[in-house]
Amino acid sequence: MSRSMLKFLIFDLDETLYPRGAGLMQEIGVRINRYLIENLQLPADQAQELRKRYYNQHGTALRGLVVERPDVDPEAYLHYVHDLRLADYIGPQPALGDMLRSIPLTKVIFTNATVEHARNVLNVIGIADQFADIIDVRRVGYVSKPDPRAYEQLLDIIGARGDECILIEDAVRNLLPAKALGMTTILVDSDDCAEVDYCVPDILAVKDVIEREMERRRDGETEG
Numbered sequence: 001m002s003r004s005m006l007k008f009l010i011f012d013l014d015e016t017l018y019p020r021g022a023g024l025m026q027e028i029g030v031r032i033n034r035y036l037i038e039n040l041q042l043p044a045d046q047a048q049e050l051r052k053r054y055y056n057q058h059g060t061a062l063r064g065l066v067v068e069r070p071d072v073d074p075e076a077y078l079h080y081v082h083d084l085r086l087a088d089y090i091g092p093q094p095a096l097g098d099m100l101r102s103i104p105l106t107k108v109i110f111t112n113a114t115v116e117h118a119r120n121v122l123n124v125i126g127i128a129d130q131f132a133d134i135i136d137v138r139r140v141g142y143v144s145k146p147d148p149r150a151y152e153q154l155l156d157i158i159g160a161r162g163d164e165c166i167l168i169e170d171a172v173r174n175l176l177p178a179k180a181l182g183m184t185t186i187l188v189d190s191d192d193c194a195e196v197d198y199c200v201p202d203i204l205a206v207k208d209v210i211e212r213e214m215e216r217r218r219d220g221e222t223e224g
């Protein structure tokens with residue numbers, strides 16, 4: 001069976017390009033709760049519950065607000081929750097830069113956050129120059145992963161078919177719609193490997209897997 005060429009390496013941002021232990025997403029979670037408490041006038045326990053329901057039902061708190069609370073300005077929300085000092089949580093990762101440089105595919109970021117947050121994170125890590133594009137939540141019309149419509153828009157924007165792409169994510173539920181569209185899926189830092197193509201302990205380990213996948217496709221071609 002002949003297989004298509006790989007062209008795009010698509011990365012989730014948060015807790016994929018830096019480890020969960022950095023604590024950055026935890027702090028963003030605290031700010032999401034605080035936003036809901038202050039802007040929807042909710043007690044803390046109800047804000048926490050609402051955030052959980054939005055996450056389960058809509059993918060993200062942002063998507064929940066967009067769908068259920070047209071009175072809330074999504075831009076004000078996004079600015080508020082990402083307004084923190086990144087250098088307190090993450091730092092330069094030269095080894096990651098070297099790894100990205102060594103992989104001959106076009107790299108893009110696909111994030112439920114904003115392009116501003118993504119640029120700030122990439123700058124602190126020192127890998128901003130490695131990415132051809134950042135597809136943020138605005139560019140897919142405030143639709144959040146894992147809604148399949150977000151992935152369809154992503155493919156449209158970069159001009160690719162699913163089977164030309166690898167998606168790298170720390171959340172298994174965000175990989176499943178990608179797999180359904182034909183993308184090769186790599187899960188970082190999780191044991192929940194049953195439904196994805198590859199599982200790796202950390203981001204630096206994706207290089208081997210990507211090389212294996214590229215080889216697999218080359219072999220597929222020669223076999224006709």
Ligand SMILES: [Mg+2]
Pocket residue numbers: 012013014015016169170171
């Ligand atoms: Mg993530």
